[in-house]
Amino acid sequence: MIAPKLLYRSGSQCFRRSRVPSIPCRSVAKTIFRRSYSLQTDDTSIKSLPGLDPSKLSVTKTITPKELVPSEELVFGRTFTDHMLSIEWTASEGWLAPRITPYQNLSLDPATCVFHYAFECFEGMKAYRTADGSIRLFRPNKNMERLNKSAARIALPTVDGKSFTSLIAQLVQLDSRFIPDSRGYSLYLRPTLIGTQRTLGVGPPGSALLYVIASPVGPYYPTGFKAISLEATDYAVRAWPGGVGDKKLGANYAPCIVPQLQAAKRGFHQNLWLFGEDEYVTEVGTMNLFVALRDKETGKPELVTAPLDGTILEGVTRDSVLALARERMVPKGWVVSERYIRMAELAQASQEGRILEVFGAGTAAVVSPIRKISWKGELVDCGLKKDVEAGEVALQMKSWIEGIQYGDEEHEWSVKIETIINHR
Numbered sequence: 020m021i022a023p024k025l026l027y028r029s030g031s032q033c034f035r036r037s038r039v040p041s042i043p044c045r046s047v048a049k050t051i052f053r054r055s056y057s058l059q060t061d062d063t064s065i066k067s068l069p070g071l072d073p074s075k076l077s078v079t080k081t082i083t084p085k086e087l088v089p090s091e092e093l094v095f096g097r098t099f100t101d102h103m104l105s106i107e108w109t110a111s112e113g114w115l116a117p118r119i120t121p122y123q124n125l126s127l128d129p130a131t132c133v134f135h136y137a138f139e140c141f142e143g144m145k146a147y148r149t150a151d152g153s154i155r156l157f158r159p160n161k162n163m164e165r166l167n168k169s170a171a172r173i174a175l176p177t178v179d180g181k182s183f184t185s186l187i188a189q190l191v192q193l194d195s196r197f198i199p200d201s202r203g204y205s206l207y208l209r210p211t212l213i214g215t216q217r218t219l220g221v222g223p224p225g226s227a228l229l230y231v232i233a234s235p236v237g238p239y240y241p242t243g244f245k246a247i248s249l250e251a252t253d254y255a256v257r258a259w260p261g262g263v264g265d266k267k268l269g270a271n272y273a274p275c276i277v278p279q280l281q282a283a284k285r286g287f288h289q290n291l292w293l294f295g296e297d298e299y300v301t302e303v304g305t306m307n308l309f310v311a312l313r314d315k316e317t318g319k320p321e322l323v324t325a326p327l328d329g330t331i332l333e334g335v336t337r338d339s340v341l342a343l344a345r346e347r348m349v350p351k352g353w354v355v356s357e358r359y360i361r362m363a364e365l366a367q368a369s370q371e372g373r374i375l376e377v378f379g380a381g382t383a384a385v386v387s388p389i390r391k392i393s394w395k396g397e398l399v400d401c402g403l404k405k406d407v408e409a410g411e412v413a414l415q416m417k418s419w420i421e422g423i424q425y426g427d428e429e430h431e432w433s434v435k436i437e438t439i440i441n442h443r
């Protein structure tokens with residue numbers, strides 16, 4: 020088994036982990052060791068093995084096609100399509116031939132390392148059926164980049180993003196009958212990578228399985244937006260400097276459920292993760308958070324989200340909101356900032372009537388407007404009028420992003436699956 024070499028970053032310098040502490044890669048270290056915010060890995064040893072080869076794909080079609088669930092009865096993540104894509108990897112042979120097979124159970128030894136040490140990472144992306152009948156993926160390159168960062172961090176192999184996307188596109192094409200053609204519906208895709216070595220020894224897995232399952236989903240808000248309320252969690256943290264909060268590891272999600280249940284018990288839809296003594300606002304449930312507020316001195320509107328410091332998941336929707344805001348809102352006088360924002364700053368802005376709106380952003384809902392946040396016994400108002408369920412920025416972002424996803428606006432972010440398959 021080839022162990023990936025671990026690198027860690029400190030400021031602009033990167034250090035190779037070795038018995039000699041803190042040896043800089045490029046120059047002699049003058050910097051005093053600081054804890055890295057986001058450990059990066061150098062997986063060049065893994066890359067020298069055979070890569071993913073889409074030309075080796077075998078397809079075994081189901082002989083018992085499933086009945087389609089009526090669109091209005093779809094529940095997120097409960098219904099799956101007829102097929103799945105699987106690709107095995109071993110440390111000695113690299114990526115083996117990809118297979119599309121009928122959707123089926125996995126059979127794994129009880130000692131398989133994924134069950135004991137959480138060698139698992141995943142992605143969440145969607146395929147959309149557009150008005151012209153074509154099917155498109157939204158910024159799949161971003162999901163591939165993130166999958167590889169997650170995989171490398173837990174000593175699992177990385178993949179060539181373009182080859183993997185083309186295989187996903189072939190699965191989507193084969194199961195395209197499951198994608199309802201109404202607006203708001205889509206096929207949720209769940210690429211999953213697990214360590215499959217049968218061992219209780221703690222070490223890098225000598226084998227892995229990358230698979231993709233697909234689930235038709237309906238609109239997150241079938242009857243229009245419903246603004247949600249949050250409870251700020253100050254008694255637990257989701258992520259921390261030097262941790263893995265910026266990676267999409269299954270192990271990051273299970274510990275978030277109890278605080279979410281606590282919030283629900285007190286009548287809130289989700290919990291808002293704060294970080295540190297300064298109580299920085301970070302993420303909400305499985306979404307990145309955006310705050311639109313007016314600057315105290317200048318009165319200028321500002322759209323703020325937390326910076327990518329290693330504690331924030333690098334959301335594809337977050338990146339899309341930021342890019343669209345910079346392109347289309349900055350010319351209208353907005354300031355767009357990736358900066359720390361404290362819960363106290365948010366509460367003060369609310370008291371002073373300067374909060375315009377607050378919303379979450381993620382693949383599932385695109386945007387999710389927030390009405391109020393419970394914090395230290397007070398309810399912080401997030402700027403929405405009583406009879407209004409979404410602010411202008413959230414509505415505008417949803418319209419821009421869905422317009423691109425459903426092909427109303429031709430945009431490089433939205434790629435037809437035939438194009439992906441033909442240009443791999």
Ligand SMILES: Cc1ncc(COP(=O)(O)O)c(C=O)c1O
Pocket residue numbers: 143302304305306307332333334335336337380381382383
């Ligand atoms: C913790 C967390 N933050 C943010 C997001 C939003 O990311 P994306 O926009 O890529 O869906 C997700 C979505 O999966 C998430 O799990």
